[in-house]
Amino acid sequence: MHMADALISPAVGGTMWAVTAGLIGYCSKKVKDEMDDQKIPLMGVLGAFIFAAQMINFTIPVTGSSGHLGGGMILAVLLGPHIAFLTMASVLTVQSLFFADGGLLALGCNIFNLGFFPCFIAYPLIYKKIVRINTTLDKAEKNIIAGSLIAAILGLQMGAFAVVLETFFSGISELPFTTFLMLMLPIHLAIGIVEGLTTAAVVLFIWKARPEILNAASSSAPIGASSIRNVLIGISSAAVITGVALSWFASSNPDGLEWAMFKTAGIEELEAPEGVHSSLSKIQEKTAFLPDYGFKADESEKTAEIMPEQNESSWPAVDSGTSVSGVVGGFLTLTVAVGIGFIFKRRKTNE
Template identity: 60%
Template sequence: ILTVQALLFADGGLLALGCNIFNLGFLPCFIAYPFIYRPIVGDKPSQNRILLGAIIAAITGLQMGAFGVVLETLFSGLSELPFKTFVLLMQPIHLAIGIVEGVVTAAVVSFVWKSRPEILEKTANTAPVNGFSGKFVLTALLAAAVITGGVLSWFASSNPDGLEWAVFHTTGKEELETPNRNIYSLLGKIQEKTAFLPDYGFRVSEDVKTDSSEPESIVNPGTSVSGLVGGVVILALAAFIGFALKKKNGSR
């Protein structure tokens, strides 16, 4: 997901991709999930256990990721952000974000559990999920993804995200200045070529000026296309990886 965001939508720099994968991918999946969510939910999930486990795991994962950003920024030597101020801003804002993400995650997992409890029971025991139809669950999740990416994305907040908010309140700017080095310029040019929907919208020429006298419409075709394209690409990659792993395990 993070790689697709960086390459197709210019969301996150290519040079920071490794850090993003570690902070947002490794820590939640390999630390928060197995050591927090799984022990809380257990082998017999319940509504309360799922809610509690999802919220605590989401908060912990984001707190670790946020602190990782602070440490990586400090050790990079490319920024003069004061450690104490930066960390005191990063942790609370991501605490709030973690609570919201935990509730949303709990809602999705609860839906799967109520619709097909055997899915969670089998995955809890690392058993293959087969022998039953999951069409209803898959159809419902696919419909939710289409509605979210195609319509609800219009109402996404234009406010800075957690990192931008913390950087702004630390330095007065939402983004740090890019160091004047060849590697940054090279990767920036690569990203400009691969990101055909930058910032989750259609490319707009610098010569095109928006008429400020006309109210901006909520309906944003570029955002809808970005949401749908991103969803399709992620689904295709997930299916390909799953098929490849299944084939590899079957050949043993």
């Protein structure tokens, strides 16, 4: 579920960072304004609780695989959306640093996917609508189970959908949008059911042992429709602004496959070769190249079968000379980079 730095583009990562930063700022302000100071240690320790609880596994019946507690939903139930979002954000920040879950650039995406949807969408719009305080005991229990289950599932589905969208817009992974979606949603349906059940079980446990905690939580942080609207407006404007700014920046580079090709092959670096090098090129022309179109026809037939939407015009011009330089130079750079590290290390140990 965690997005990884390796799979996202700076535009997507940057946009999500901006959005998440906005949300953290907004929640911090909210928390500062209306929170009683008792919640400061409470949210800190509950963050640590989520962290520890996620490490306790149980066996999922039938499948035999193991599951654990999610986080966002239970925090929202216990603390209300704003504090829950901050707490979830802190958990993910620590995970990104210590367990490198995702990475630093992807942190914005991860906080958004795993924090925003459960806290600001699933909790107020689903859980709260289903679970009302003033019902009979018997009914309340059923409501808590239903509310947790549905809210957790939908929250995770939205998060998974966001992962697919972010991956798709980043364009690093080749997975087609629908394939990835068909992969992610069912997986997260299963995860959502587990999370929903664990959330329900823990909420019920607390509700039976210490009902006053839940009552306090649900009454202390009312989140009205206007509040949600504000958040959504804020988020979308932040996303649009950064998105536009970053894509403007990106488009000043020729984007797309050709540009990437250009870079990989390093064609722009190849200037008119002179002397020995040019004779080398001649040799290469003579020896190394198979008739280009032969391959081209052959290959594009193959790719046409797999990916009909790709046309032949995207076929790049391959320059073997630069590829060779790339390979040789690449290995050399690698050696130099690692070598420098070793030299520093050596010097350290000699000192």
